[in-house]
Amino acid sequence: MSLTSVVPDRSGGSPGRAGEGGGEGLQHSGGPWTSASGAADTLRTNTALSRNRLGPANEGVTSGGIGLSSLAVLTVVRESWEERLASVRDECQYLEGALSKVAKEMGETDTAVKDSFDTVKTGERR
Secondary structure (H helix, E strand, O other): OOOOOEEOOOOOOOOEEOOOOOOOOOOOOOHHHHHHHHHHHHHHHHHHHHHHHHHHHOOOHHHHOOOOOHHHHHHHHHHHHHHHHHHHHHHHHHHHHHHHHHHHHHHHHHHHHHHHHHHHHHOOOO
């Protein structure tokens, strides 16, 4: 049985990642988790900025639209978007923290597993 992301090392060493020379085995990198966390934080920031711009962008619509029946509908639509953007902002804030936590925990797990193998190699007991 093999993982599709792992190719056997033909030199007699341990398998490596696809596209690598092998010899290092299956490894985890915190990079994707950290990157996803950063993307969630960027999206949270941009969503908050966009939400904050809706109010000022609609200033003058009320006074300029007196007598228009669509004014009430425009207000409902703007409020609906403000609520949606607030929900997206809050979800992105949660995801940023959760993804950062995964990156940290995975890195700590990798270190602990490596240390346990190093202990076996040297014959030490824990």
